[in-house]
Amino acid sequence: MNFVQPIRDVEEIRAIRRYLREKSYRNYMLFVTGINSGLRISDILKLRVSDTKRPYFNLVEMKTEKLKRIEITPGLQREFKEYVVEMENHEYxxxxxxxxxxxxxxxxxxxxxxxxxxxxxxxxxxTHTLRKTFGYHFYKQYKDVALLQRIFNHSEPRITLDYIGIHQDEMDSAMKNFKI
Structure with missing residues (x-):
């Protein structure tokens, strides 16, 4: 099993967005949904058009079987409005x-x-890169590991920081600056 990383560089995120948008609107929206929601891919793939018609996702997580309600960011709401304009509510x-x-x-x-x-x-x-990218940038913006821990349903802050690669960043930085 490969260990996947978040996409840390905003320019790389922009490049992927541009690339996917040119190739396939569906694939672009898959990427945008993942990096803006923090949902697992298994939960993203079962979303239907009707799920985008309110300001939050309300679902039962496939992995944990826990009820999850997560606000849809204003930017993602705008993207959905354009994306689903010719789709029916029951469609995936x-x-x-x-x-x-x-x-x-x-x-x-x-x-x-x-x-x-x-x-x-x-x-x-x-596929987990999407969720990790959301978490990494959420943490960098808000520095609130407890809130991110609750969003991800993790049991400990340490797990969340490991998961999004913050501890890896700290180790990498320390090694770059280490000298004997």
């Missing part, structure tokens, strides 16, 4: 081209993200 947001109204699978989401990552020469990228 990220429909597969196979079958009628089936969402893409985890493996397709992985392929989409790996393709975009290779375009900007990023390694250690997977």
């Amino acid at each position: 947001l990220f429909k597969s081209r196979e079958g009628i109204n089936k969402p893409i699978g985890r493996s397709m989401a992985y392929k989409i993200l790996r393709d975009a990552a290779s375009h900007v020469n990023l390694e250690n990228i997977g």
Whole structure:
């Protein structure tokens, strides 16, 4: 199992957004939803158009089976308004081209993200990168590990900081500055 990293560099995020937007609106929206919601890919893929019609996501997390309510950012709300304009409420947001109204699978989401990552020469990228990217930038903006811990349903702040790569950043920085 590969250990995936958040995308720390905002310019790399912008480059991926541009690349995906040019290639596929659906794939762009998958990326934007992930980095702006902090949801796991399993929860993102089961979202329907109707889930975008209120100012929050209300769902039962597949992994934890816990009820989760998370506010949709204003920017993501604007993106959804444009994206779903010609879609029906019952449709999946990220429909597969196979079958009628089936969402893409985890493996397709992985392929989409790996393709975009290779375009900007990023390694250690997977579907969890979306959630970790959200967490990393949320933490950098608010410095509130307790709130992020609750958003992610983690049991301890240490787990959250490890998960989003903050401890890795600290170790990397210390090693760069270390000398004997």
